[in-house]
Amino acid sequence: MNRIPTLAFSFALALSAGQFGARAQSNGAADTASDAASTLSPVDYNFVAQANLGAPFQIDSGRLAEQKATTANIRDYAHLMVVTHIPVVDDLNAILARKRIAAPPETLLQGAYDAMIASLKADTGAGLDRDYVEGQVDYQKGNAALFRHEIQYGADPELRAFAQRTLPKIEDHLERAQKLAKGEALGVSTQQGLASPARIGTTE
Numbered sequence: 577m578n579r580i581p582t583l584a585f586s587f588a589l590a591l592s593a594g595q596f597g598a599r600a601q602s603n604g605a606a607d608t609a610s611d612a613a614s615t616l617s618p619v620d621y622n623f624v625a626q627a628n629l630g631a632p633f634q635i636d637s638g639r640l641a642e643q644k645a646t647t648a649n650i651r652d653y654a655h656l657m658v659v660t661h662i663p664v665v666d667d668l669n670a671i672l673a674r675k676r677i678a679a680p681p682e683t684l685l686q687g688a689y690d691a692m693i694a695s696l697k698a699d700t701g702a703g704l705d706r707d708y709v710e711g712q713v714d715y716q717k718g719n720a721a722l723f724r725h726e727i728q729y730g731a732d733p734e735l736r737a738f739a740q741r742t743l744p745k746i747e748d749h750l751e752r753a754q755k756l757a758k759g760e761a762l763g764v765s766t767q768q769g770l771a772s773p774a775r776i777g778t779t780e
Contacts, residue, residue: 612680617731621680624735626722627668628679633689634661634715640696641708650705653712653752660745667742671734709756716750 613621638657645651672679692711699707723746726739 612677615675615677616735619726619729620732620735623722623726623730623739624668624672625680625682626685628672629682629685629689630715630719630722631661631664631668633693634658635665636693637696637708637711640693641704644696644700644704645708646701646705650709650756653756654708656752657712657749660749664742664745667738671738674734709753712753713750713757716746716753720746720750 612624616624634657638654638661641654642651642658645654668679695707696704720743723739723743727736727743730736730739
């Protein structure tokens with residue numbers, strides 16, 4: 577069993593706005609991405625590139641965990657991720673449609689998400705429970721930081737308003753994921769948490 581590559585995900589989320597813009601240009605990005613770069617500030621560009629991938633990832637990974645997780649608490653959490661992120665996708669898409677721009681591509685982050693989905697598809701039992709919950713804690717922390725950064729430094733009023741109305745949901749999801757990660761919902765003691773002997777045999 578391979579752990580979800582949360583380090584790759586965390587690294588992708590940590591990329592600066594300048595790095596996003598530079599890579600899109602150097603890789604010969606599509607015209608729609610160029611339009612986004614000319615229309616949006618670097619902070620807004622970075623925010624849209626990441627948020628556009630994050631909500632669909634939460635839907636896809638949530639559907640897998642909803643089907644495969646071994647505990648009701650994790651399945652309920654996964655269901656919440658699905659139903660709360662569908663309107664987030666619709667909300668962001670509506671903003672981009674009004675601006676007549678497409679979200680810029682972000683191949684590194686997309687690759688990290690694809691790897692996490694592949695890991696969830698391959699995982700079973702307690703390993704899937706542990707990997708999904710650990711991944712969710714990391715994801716929600718990074719996502720909260722992303723949305724706070726947009727609220728503080730974003731230039732586009734619509735995108736900042738979108739971040740402001742979405743952040744409370746992210747903070748609620750983080751709190752729920754952290755409660756799951758304490759261990760009780762994963763069948764281990766609170767003292768053990770996720771650092772249990774069951775992790776032996778996983779790859780870092």
